[in-house]
Amino acid sequence: MALKIEGLSVQVGGVPILKDIDLAIAEGEHFAVLGESGAGKSLLALSIIRLLPAGSRPEGRILLDGTDLNALTQQEMRKLRGRTIGMVFEQPWSSLNPAFSCGSQIAGVVRLHHAVSPAAARARARHLLRLTGVPVERYTAFPHQLSGGMQQRVAIAIALAGDPKLIIADEAGTALDQERQDRIAALLQSVVSETNAALLLITHQFRLARALCSRGAVMYAGQIVETAQMEMLLDRPRHPYARMLVDAVSPSGFRPIPGAAPEFASMSGGCRFQPRCPFAEEQCAKPPAWTGDVRCWK
Amino acid sequence: MWFQLIRHAALAVFTALGVATLSFMALAVAPGDPAEALAIARYGTAGITQQRIEQVREENGLNAPRSVQFVRWLGRAATGDLGRGMVRSVPVSEEISHRLLKTAQIAATAITLSLLIAIPCGILSAARPGRWLDRACSIAGLLGAATPGICTALLLTLVFGLWLGWLPVAGSHGASSLVLPVLTLAAANAAWTMKMLRASMIEVLEQPFIRAAYARGFPEKTILFRLALKPALAPVVNIAGAQFLLLLEGSVLVEAIFAWPGVGRLLVESALARDYPMILGCTLVFGLACVLVNSGTDVLAAYLDPRQVQE
Amino acid sequence: MTTSERFCIVAVAGIVVLALFGPLFAPNDPAAVSVENRLAPPSMRYPLGTDGLGRCVLSRMLHAGRVTIFAALAVTATGLAVGTSAGLAGGYWGGRTDAILNYVVNVFLSFPALLLALVFVSVLGPGLHHGIAALAAASWMRYARVVRGVVRTTRQLTYVQAALAMGAGPFHIIRFHLLPPAAPALWVMAVFGVANAILALAVLSFLGLGVVPPTPEWGAMIEASRPFLRTHPGLLLWPAGALIGFAATLHWAGETLRRRERLGLEVER
Numbered sequence: 033m034a035l036k037i038e039g040l041s042v043q044v045g046g047v048p049i050l051k052d053i054d055l056a057i058a059e060g061e062h063f064a065v066l067g068e069s070g071a072g073k074s075l076l077a078l079s080i081i082r083l084l085p086a087g088s089r090p091e092g093r094i095l096l097d098g099t100d101l102n103a104l105t106q107q108e109m110r111k112l113r114g115r116t117i118g119m120v121f122e123q124p125w126s127s128l129n130p131a132f133s134c135g136s137q138i139a140g141v142v143r144l145h146h147a148v149s150p151a152a153a154r155a156r157a158r159h160l161l162r163l164t165g166v167p168v169e170r171y172t173a174f175p176h177q178l179s180g181g182m183q184q185r186v187a188i189a190i191a192l193a194g195d196p197k198l199i200i201a202d203e204a205g206t207a208l209d210q211e212r213q214d215r216i217a218a219l220l221q222s223v224v225s226e227t228n229a230a231l232l233l234i235t236h237q238f239r240l241a242r243a244l245c246s247r248g249a250v251m252y253a254g255q256i257v258e259t260a261q262m263e264m265l266l267d268r269p270r271h272p273y274a275r276m277l278v279d280a281v282s283p284s285g286f287r288p289i290p291g292a293a294p295e296f297a298s299m300s301g302g303c304r305f306q307p308r309c310p311f312a313e314e315q316c317a318k319p320p321a322w323t324g325d326v327r328c329w330k
Numbered sequence: 331m332w333f334q335l336i337r338h339a340a341l342a343v344f345t346a347l348g349v350a351t352l353s354f355m356a357l358a359v360a361p362g363d364p365a366e367a368l369a370i371a372r373y374g375t376a377g378i379t380q381q382r383i384e385q386v387r388e389e390n391g392l393n394a395p396r397s398v399q400f401v402r403w404l405g406r407a408a409t410g411d412l413g414r415g416m417v418r419s420v421p422v423s424e425e426i427s428h429r430l431l432k433t434a435q436i437a438a439t440a441i442t443l444s445l446l447i448a449i450p451c452g453i454l455s456a457a458r459p460g461r462w463l464d465r466a467c468s469i470a471g472l473l474g475a476a477t478p479g480i481c482t483a484l485l486l487t488l489v490f491g492l493w494l495g496w497l498p499v500a501g502s503h504g505a506s507s508l509v510l511p512v513l514t515l516a517a518a519n520a521a522w523t524m525k526m527l528r529a530s531m532i533e534v535l536e537q538p539f540i541r542a543a544y545a546r547g548f549p550e551k552t553i554l555f556r557l558a559l560k561p562a563l564a565p566v567v568n569i570a571g572a573q574f575l576l577l578l579e580g581s582v583l584v585e586a587i588f589a590w591p592g593v594g595r596l597l598v599e600s601a602l603a604r605d606y607p608m609i610l611g612c613t614l615v616f617g618l619a620c621v622l623v624n625s626g627t628d629v630l631a632a633y634l635d636p637r638q639v640q641e
Numbered sequence: 642m643t644t645s646e647r648f649c650i651v652a653v654a655g656i657v658v659l660a661l662f663g664p665l666f667a668p669n670d671p672a673a674v675s676v677e678n679r680l681a682p683p684s685m686r687y688p689l690g691t692d693g694l695g696r697c698v699l700s701r702m703l704h705a706g707r708v709t710i711f712a713a714l715a716v717t718a719t720g721l722a723v724g725t726s727a728g729l730a731g732g733y734w735g736g737r738t739d740a741i742l743n744y745v746v747n748v749f750l751s752f753p754a755l756l757l758a759l760v761f762v763s764v765l766g767p768g769l770h771h772g773i774a775a776l777a778a779a780s781w782m783r784y785a786r787v788v789r790g791v792v793r794t795t796r797q798l799t800y801v802q803a804a805l806a807m808g809a810g811p812f813h814i815i816r817f818h819l820l821p822p823a824a825p826a827l828w829v830m831a832v833f834g835v836a837n838a839i840l841a842l843a844v845l846s847f848l849g850l851g852v853v854p855p856t857p858e859w860g861a862m863i864e865a866s867r868p869f870l871r872t873h874p875g876l877l878l879w880p881a882g883a884l885i886g887f888a889a890t891l892h893w894a895g896e897t898l899r900r901r902e903r904l905g906l907e908v909e910r
Binding site: 345348481487492565571597613617620 | 745888
């Protein structure tokens with residue numbers, strides 16, 4: 033399975049948010065999308081599975097093994113959701129239905145995508161619980177009876193229930209403390225490798241990205257500004273924003289990026305980072321072209 | 331789990347006892363002499379003498395202190411003997427059970443009908459808020475909840491009974507006379523249930539786990555009618571106990587207006603005639619029914635939304 | 642404040658004004674019986690016609706409005722007072738007081754309001770004040786439950802402990818720390834309470850257990866319209882319309898207020 037996004041732009045309520053996104057993820061590859069909150073990362077995730085808020089208009093192509101997802105009907109998309117593409121959400125608590133037991137939620141997704149008997153679905157659910165490190169006795173437990181870390185494991189188990197080829201992890205683990213985050217990261221690593229699924233990790237934590245992914249992209253204000261191998265991206269970033277972002281949290285000191293995050297509604301036509309870029313020049317008023325995986329005139 | 335059920339049952343019985351006590355206490359402070367009333371019922375106003383009144387008092391144990399009377403009554407009630415009515419000397423329990431069936435007929439039919447209307451309407455109007463179905467249901471719900479049973483009953487009588495002449499307006503002769511009482515009861519019940527369910531569904535549908543369900547590939551129908559409905563029903567079931575109470579009140583009215591021979595009508599007649607044994611028996615039965623329904627809904631609500639912790 | 646909410650306030654103010662000042666506009670004496678004029682159609686003298694005893698329907702309607710509103714407010718105020726006190730006591734002192742109060746609340750909750758009224762009236766005899774007492778007795782539990790819940794949670798909060806440590810007396814704590822969080826819910830419940838009291842009073846009067854004739858009341862008027870239902874439906878429709886109109890407006894107001902305060906659904910009933 034290969035995911036290739038070409039020129040994706042998404043308007044929400046008339047305001048252009050995502051602009052000209054180009055991305056490619058190969059089979060089994062682990063890819064990270066980095067950026068600050070509000071950069072549009074979650075919107076990107078939702079665009080891939082086409083669960084955009086009402087009043088959104090996507091443009092461009094999202095090719096999954098050659099099929100353009102943007103051209104499919106909702107009916108056809110539904111067959112892919114959960115089955116070919118699985119998603120893990122930010123807050124573990126909020127993605128679980130409080131009225132159903134954890135095990136039955138996993139089994140429910142299994143039965144949704146595979147024509148198996150209820151008993152077989154339950155067996156598979158138990159298997160997934162073991163895989164994600166949840167004690168099997170917790171099958172009948174309800175979400176509110178579990179700790180946050182356990183809930184996130186169940187959420188990952190549900191995401192795996194359909195046997196997906198691509199897993200999108202949207203800030204999964206951000207709501208947990210550091211230690212639990214690391215454990216969840218290790219879990220993600222192991223399950224994804226075991227099923228040979230591709231991973232699209234969306235996060236603002238560089239640690240996680242470095243630990244889990246081989247390639248990554250940096251997003252700013254709805255655009256991808258640089259794409260590179262993970263070490264290159266984090267150790268020798270080329271785009272001014274990427275450089276300042278990595279610097280900002282480097283061990284040698286906290287250097288915040290001057291200026292404030294831009295408003296999507298009042299974006300100029302040129303380079304979106306221009307107002308805050310220390311290297312800005314006249315030509316930056318025009319939208320910069322890609323030069324070797326970096327969106328910058330320099 | 332069993333411990334919870336037993337605890338519930340014990341509490342229910344205890345509450346029913348409280349209901350009985352309350353009824354008895356209320357009647358105990360009634361002005362007038364029950365012995366005298368009984369004597370009048372038996373011998374007629376002209377035939378009473380002081381001697382006869384004392385005789386009646388003796389016979390019925392009315393000279394014992396109230397608390398003793400209560401305990402005696404309770405003891406007899408536990409074995410099913412609720413005494414005899416004063417107006418017509420029939421055993422109270424017999425009369426009530428006879429009438430209970432009739433009341434249950436209209437109550438059960440009304441509940442079923444109102445659920446059949448309210449649940450789909452509540453779900454569908456919450457799924458597409460602001461559209462025509464939602465607007466229509468909201469207005470219908472508002473009016474239905476604001477219309478007291480007496481108005482509904484008489485309006486229906488006017489339209490279907492008198493103007494169109496389709497349905498009988500009184501008595502209990504066969505299925506057609508069931509319609510108006512049931513419709514009256516069902517109208518208000520359906521309106522409240524639908525309003526509650528709609529509001530609850532809207533809240534549930536805004537929750538993140540619903541979007542997660544879509545992301546996992548569930549079709550909208552499954553999400554609406556199973557994944558969202560289960561947690562949404564919990565607050566509705568919580569007030570179902572109160573709704574049942576209203577239904578009982580409604581049946582009292584409906585039976586009075588449509589001359590339906592049920593327990594409610596019996597209670598009104600007894601209250602107006604000051605037939606104390608009958609009143610006590612009826613309130614006990616009503617109270618027990620309410621306690622049972624309240625307990626039942628508590629259990630059901632816990633099943634629907636396990637986050638609710640019983641105190 | 643949205644337009645819809647503005648409309649709501651206007652509507653509620655409207656019915657309150659109508660109820661309070663309506664009788665001033667009554668063209669005739671609501672109790673004036675005039676047998677030769679009975680069941681008359683609408684005319685200049687009797688804008689809505691006359692009822693079975695020749696009394697002016699419009700005048701009776703307007704006077705009934707005032708009776709109803711005052712009675713409903715009395716019911717709600719009494720229920721609120723009793724319920725809030727009980728809830729405070731149970732929530733604040735906890736332990737056995739709480740257990741006893743809880744039990745009492747449950748017992749009363751198992752009693753339909755109508756039943757309570759029937760029992761009251763069969764004991765005390767008819768009369769509006771008995772009806773009001775009965776309805777208050779049937780409604781205080783809701784307030785008690787909500788107040789108890791709020792007090793129990795608020796009592797644990799640190800700033801209450803701090804106030805206690807600084808020597809604040811129970812009344813101070815209750816007034817400034819425990820009651821205010823419960824206020825929004827109580828307001829919403831009170832609005833619904835008034836609406837439901839209006840309807841319940843009508844039902845009581847219909848059964849002969851509320852107002853005593855000749856006091857006009859919509860429920861009583863509806864009962865009196867029964868013999869003439871086919872020929873003079875107006876006698877039913879006018880008071881029914883008034884009842885539904887008042888109740889629906891208050892329900893709408895309650896719902897709007899509940900949404901505004903972002904409260905749960907349990908406060909509606």
